[in-house]
Amino acid sequence: MSPEPLGGARPGERPGERREAARGAVVRDALDPLLVDPGMSVVDVGGGTGGHAVRLAALGHRVVVVDPSPDALASLHRRATEAGVEDRVEGVQGDLGDLRGPGGVVAAGSVDLLLCHGVLEIVADPEEALDALAGVLRPGGHLSLVVAQRYAAVLARAMAGQFVAARELLDDPAGQAGRTGRRFARAELEQLLAAAGLRTVSVHGVRVFADLVPGALLDAEPGSSQALVELERAAAQRPELQPLASQLHVVAQR
Ligand SMILES: C[S@@+](CC[C@H](N)C(=O)[O-])C[C@H]1O[C@@H](n2cnc3c(N)ncnc32)[C@H](O)[C@@H]1O
Structure with missing residues (x-):
């Protein structure tokens, strides 16, 4: 399977899908430079139905998705099979807590790239969660974190x-x-990461405008969805716009 094109909202997409296009482009822009070595070990905690996992496996990486939802894991398996990458994608039913300890679902200190998108908001203790995430990263490995912005x-x-x-x-x-x-403010997030022994490498705003724009405006002119994606990519880089962003994407290194 060839990797998904960057950004592009497609004709006929609904507002929710356009928001996804905006989020996807910004997150991929920050993730792709980390994929420097072939066959990297990637873990996606709360990876759900495998949007990232299948794309990363298609690029040649080995991906484990840890998620408590059997339905999500079944969809992951279907997607991976359809994309012909099922030999590089493993779904494990479990949660963030299962990363800990000698019996953890992933060996301590072994992971090159760890994704945790949309999960820190719902765990009981974010400090404990970040500690568990840091523990499975190899020294120098990266954490990609997406959280709701306050x-x-x-x-x-x-x-x-x-x-x-x-x-x-x-x-x-x-x-x-x-x-x-x-919901997290940027400063709180950076403090939590530092407490877990992780160094913040980059912070991007995700969906700075996408959630504010009425859907009807995106249908008003041809090409406006794609223009919004490009605007989001530019805005993501601007710290002064981050308080408007629905989410923050943080890359941190152990
Ligand atoms: C909002 S969805 C995000 C899915 C995907 N990461 C994304 O960004 O599109 C949250 C996911 O986290 C999973 N989840 C819920 N509680 C979790 C926990 N304690 N540890 C790991 N995953 C969890 C859910 O089953 C769901 O797939």
Whole structure:
């Protein structure tokens, strides 16, 4: 299978898919430079149905997806088989806690690239989770972390007229007032990573505008979806726009 094209929203895509296109492009832009060696050992914790796993396996890497959902793992298996990469993708039913200890699903200190996207928001203890993630990385290995960003959620609540909820989230140092899980500010995230012995290499804003733009505007002119993806890629690099981003993508190194 040839790797997915970078960025491109396709004709007929719905707003949710366009947001995915924007997220995918920004995350791939930061991930691909890390894929320097052939046949790297990659683990995707909470990798779900394998969007990243199948692409990375198609590039020749060995990928283990650890996820508690049997349905997600079944879809992963189907996708990997359809793409002809099932020999390089392994699905393991488990969760972040199963990475720990001698009986962990992955050997300690063995992983070149560890993905943890959209999971830190929902675990009981993010500090403990980052510690477990750091433990399976080899020295010099990279962690790719995607988390919900707090101030975008504050803005969304305020714009929806939910002023009390916006204030609660703004003032909540643990970012736990989010109904769908924890939200992180960049500084908090960098502190958590440092406490786990991980050095922050880069931080990108993900979906800076994609969640704010009404879907109808994306249909208004031909090429506007692709233009939004390119705008997102440019905005991702700008620290001053990060408080608007729905998510942060952090690359950290052990
Ligand atoms: C929001 S989805 C993100 C999926 C994928 N990583 C992505 O970015 O598209 C969260 C995923 O984490 C899994 N999950 C939930 N709790 C988890 C835990 N404690 N450890 C690992 N994965 C978990 C869910 O089954 C689900 O597949």
